[in-house]
Amino acid sequence: MTTLLNLLSALALLVWGTHIVRTDVLRVYGAQLRRILSTSIKRRSLAFLAGVGVTSLVQSSNATAVIVCSFVAQGLVGLTPALTIMLGADVGTALMTGVLSFDLSWISPLLIFGGVVVYLSRRHTSTGRLARAVIGLGLILLALEMITAATRPMIQGAGIKVLFSTLTGDIILDALIGAVFAMLTYSSLAAVLLAATLATSGIISLKVALCLVIGANLGSGILALLTAASQNVAGRRVALGSMLFRLSGAIVVLPFIHYIELWIALLGKDLRLSVVAFHVLYNTVRCGLLLPLVEPMSRLCVRLLPESQKDEEDAAVARHLDLAAIDTPSLALANASREVLRIGDLIEKMLLSLLPVIRDNNQQRAQQIRKLDDDVDKLYTAVKMYLARVSREELNEKEVRRWTNIVTLTINLEQAGDIIERIVKGIESKKIALQRSFSAAGMNEVCEMHARLVASLQLGLSVFLDGDLKSAQKLLAEKEAFRDLERAYSKTHLTRLAGETQQSIETSSLHLDLISDMRRMHSLFCSTAYPVLDEAGMLRRSRMDIGDDPVVVQERQEFGDYSHPP
Structure with missing residues (x-):
């Protein structure tokens, strides 16, 4: 039992080490690596080499697959170069397996010790994150040594040998076991290295190890398919094409595994190196032969996964929330910002449709506003859940402020959508249903406030995007002017x-509620000015206190602290 626990803990350490390396390399160099993948698509050879290089750094073809699928889903990369990159990724992970197969146990303590010292002293910097990746690499080497040590006593156990001989009765079952293990560990690298270690220890034969290697490649492809399930059709095609490439290689090679075993055995007596050499040769030859077939495979994937009308028309589907960027905080925040701007565009459409409802009793525009508010709610939830997955512990001070600003604007825009929908309900029940109308003077006041409301929304989104100080000052001045305007029109x-103007008497309650709701929305739109002014040290203390202003008190009570700086 102790031996088995030692083996399981060593496997867990191996998986954890690969996870640390992948995560921290992406956090430090994620933006650069993604830029390499997105720009190296003009020539097939460059795309292939980009896949090899990026995967060698992150030590995970799955991580590369997630990034590439997201690029295709957003229309940044075509399907053909994406499949080329994925073939290069398969070679890259095989090369890293070859490097790690050498006896590097002597350097493991140095990597772990040096990495821990640097990480503890510079934890929240890029250097500290790289140091943690170095720790992960040291843990991988340590885990491999522990696996070798844990499997030595297992050679003496007859029951263990019987168990493995029972589980590996034929080549198909062997490949399935390899695929399952790669999926459980989320790493084909871990599966291949384990197969090599078990073969070296004599627990499994060379043939079984080779089948496990082929299965590990299939498991990695299945993982990519599962991960891409949340993408649109374009993104799923990449994972499907990569999986079909892997499956075709397994179908061709598995029937000849007996002959391949004899040929691999001639490479030397070291079974560990033999298994790893097969992994490198298998992926290199397979990907090299399949490289000219990326265009036919692209056409096949398009036929198997045609574009649906729903995917093309659904405006409420988030377009920029790239899950592959979660491990790169700066990119994740940029993606969330772009999606929040989409919410702002929807709010602007709602505002532009609101005036015909107020002025012309347009019921069609009222229905359009309700549909747009549903879309806003969906995108609001998507952005909120996306930001919740971004670890705030890994953000620097500037990124934390940006994270907070994005959350604040997202909440404010969602609240503005609810206010617009409430205005529409009020118009329908108090004006349209009772066939009443505003006075000419009252309608002119509403139109003027509406025009300034739309302009302030546009300016507020601009301030959120570029953080321009002059625009922020203008926005804050506009807020004060709008509040004065509301009081004057009241x-x-x-x-x-x-x-005793009859129209004013009939619509008095509706008119006052309407201009009051517009003022509330205007305050929400102007909230983007506060972080910019606060950072510049230009926010007056009077702006930060509630004071005795009843309007400000009411805003705080209704909207919390999102309309004002903390």
């Missing part, structure tokens, strides 16, 4: 009531 409305 007084003029009361004056019309005193003059």
